[in-house]
Amino acid sequence: METDQPIALHEGLTFNAAKPFTVTHEQVQQLRSIIGGAENSVPPSFVNIVLSAVARELADSGAVPSHGVVHVAEKVTLASSIKVGDVLHTQLTISSIRERAGAVQFATESTITTDSDEPVATVVSTLVFNQASVQ
Incomplete structure (x- = not known):
């Protein structure tokens, strides 16, 4: 979502990745070379790679x-395993915002689904930034 004007952070603000994410063997191997894991499976932490495009939005x-x-907390709930060849869609929604002592804390709920709209994962994250850093 490119824009010339900044969007105001508000509950319900939703982003969708511009294009689907296709899981490749090379991507999985690259992650596995860093963190290890069974040769025939996609590590659960791969959800963070899938979500990177919508986080960039x-x-x-x-x-x-x-x-x-700053990313301060995360909870990942897997509904099914990710497999090489999966074509995945991501959506990120701002679910709550709190302001306190000059800090803005907000929570996001991100969903990953298949091409047939089957759930793969839900990721709830809490992030924080200094309110003074907002222009």
Whole structure:
């Protein structure tokens, strides 16, 4: 979602990845070479790679500062395993925002689904940034 004007951060703000993510053997091997894991499976942490495009949509929107956003918590719920060859779609929604002592804390709920709209994973993340860093 490219825009000339920043988007205001608000609950319900939703981003969709611009294009589907196709899981390749090479991507899985690259992650596995870093973290290890069974040769015939996709590591559960691969969800973070799948979500990177939709997270970039949020970052590029201007709704959050381009620097200084800290990821403080994450909960991943897998509905099914990711497999090489899967074509996945991602959506990220701002689910809550709190402001306190000059900090903005917000939660996102991201979903990963297959081409046939079957759920793969839900990822709930909490992030924080200094309110003074917002222009």
